[in-house]
Amino acid sequence: xxxxxxxxxxxxxxxxxxxxxxxxxxxxxxxxxxxxxxxxxxxxxxxxxxxxxxxxxxxxxxxxxxxxxxxxxxxxxxxxxxxxxxxxxxxxxxxxxxxxxxxxxxxxxxxxxxxxxxxxxxxxxxxxxxxxxxxxxxxxxxxxxxxxxxxxxxxxxxxxxxxxxxxxxxxxxxxxxxxxxxxxxxxxxxxxxxxxxxxxxxxxxxxxxxxxxxxxxxxxxxxxxxxxxxxxxxxxxxxxxxxxxxxxxxxxxxxxxxxxxxxxxxxxxxxxxxxxxxxxxxxxxxxxxxxxxxxxxxxxxxxxxxxxxxxxxxxxxxxxxxxxxxxxxxxxxxxxxxxxxxxxxxxxxxxxxxxxxxxxxxxxxxxxxxxxx
Numbered sequence: 001x002x003x004x005x006x007x008x009x010x011x012x013x014x015x016x017x018x019x020x021x022x023x024x025x026x027x028x029x030x031x032x033x034x035x036x037x038x039x040x041x042x043x044x045x046x047x048x049x050x051x052x053x054x055x056x057x058x059x060x061x062x063x064x065x066x067x068x069x070x071x072x073x074x075x076x077x078x079x080x081x082x083x084x085x086x087x088x089x090x091x092x093x094x095x096x097x098x099x100x101x102x103x104x105x106x107x108x109x110x111x112x113x114x115x116x117x118x119x120x121x122x123x124x125x126x127x128x129x130x131x132x133x134x135x136x137x138x139x140x141x142x143x144x145x146x147x148x149x150x151x152x153x154x155x156x157x158x159x160x161x162x163x164x165x166x167x168x169x170x171x172x173x174x175x176x177x178x179x180x181x182x183x184x185x186x187x188x189x190x191x192x193x194x195x196x197x198x199x200x201x202x203x204x205x206x207x208x209x210x211x212x213x214x215x216x217x218x219x220x221x222x223x224x225x226x227x228x229x230x231x232x233x234x235x236x237x238x239x240x241x242x243x244x245x246x247x248x249x250x251x252x253x254x255x256x257x258x259x260x261x262x263x264x265x266x267x268x269x270x271x272x273x274x275x276x277x278x279x280x281x282x283x284x285x286x287x288x289x290x291x292x293x294x295x296x297x298x299x300x301x302x303x304x305x306x307x308x309x310x311x312x313x314x315x316x317x318x319x320x321x322x323x324x325x326x327x328x329x330x331x332x333x334x335x336x337x338x339x340x341x342x343x344x345x346x347x348x349x350x351x352x353x354x355x356x357x358x359x360x361x362x363x364x365x366x367x368x369x370x371x372x373x
Contacts, residue, residue, distance in 0.1 A: 032057075047066075074112040134246065146250070217252070220249070
């Protein structure tokens with residue numbers, strides 16, 4: 001993901017802090033600093049007058065020349081030596097890639113977080129900032145609009161990566177008890193947009209927006225620049241605890257369709273969920289059926305703790321949706337599976353969906369036939 005112009009970024013994040021004498025702020029270590037959100041945050045902190053030094057940790061060197069780089073895997077216990085002298089660690093070395101083997105992804109995410117928390121405590125770090133997702137609240141028909149930060153985490157492990165995030169949340173709660181003196185802040189963004197690839201961003205690559213009959217979607221987005229400014233707030237200890245971050249308010253499904261110009265395809269719940277489960281089970285799509293719940297029911301967050309501390313998002317839901325649609329322009333996804341240009345042209349808009357649903361039905365009939373033999 002490319003980083004925005006430093007002057008634009010400084011203007012957008014002006015509200016995050018007032019200038020202080022250079023060199024008096026914390027030393028901040030960032031894991032996963034070479035790519036994505038980690039790279040953006042590393043540059044932002046390195047340019048801040050309120051940060052003394054940035055220590056960047058990743059398996060390859062990134063582009064921020066102002067940071068002090070250490071090249072290693074976050075699961076390596078030797079990371080404790082690299083964290084000595086740091087005041088704050090922001091742990092962003094997570095693998096939430098849709099195409100990664102689920103067992104390997106969990107092993108990396110959970111072991112990496114365990115190692116970083118233990119190493120931070122051993123190195124004398126006083127604060128660790130973790131980033132999960134507002135998905136941990138769960139997408140449920142009875143959810144309040146919006147949810148407070150203190151709402152119960154009712155997600156299950158049925159959606160991509162959510163099981164890992166729930167385990168990271170449990171590690172975050174246990175860490176201060178296991179390591180007295182270590183404070184842990186957890187930041188939970190809404191649907192993240194800006195160089196990201198998730199089941200939820202792929203939803204907008206489809207030729208039709210799948211709507212499950214009887215569902216009540218509510219869309220709230222979070223721009224990566226707003227996430228970075230919220231993380232900086234946590235780094236500078238302007239706010240702590242469990243923080244939800246996103247644009248103010250939300251968009252109803254009808255508003256999303258009007259703004260995007262993409263028409264809906266409505267399916268009964270049993271058909272949509274059953275087909276999603278079968279397609280994932282036979283390897284046709286990377287997204288399990290659990291991902292579909294986040295397009296069916298609300299999981300909008302209030303972000304009240306950040307708001308009370310003076311933080312405000314710089315983007316609206318409408319602006320972030322427009323940027324997302326521009327990012328995904330030219331991509332073709334059906335049921336979470338990316339199609340090549342030739343596949344998309346041959347299948348057609350509705351035809352591709354019917355083909356995938358039909359493939360699942362054929363597989364089911366074949367399995368039933370085998371069982372009868």
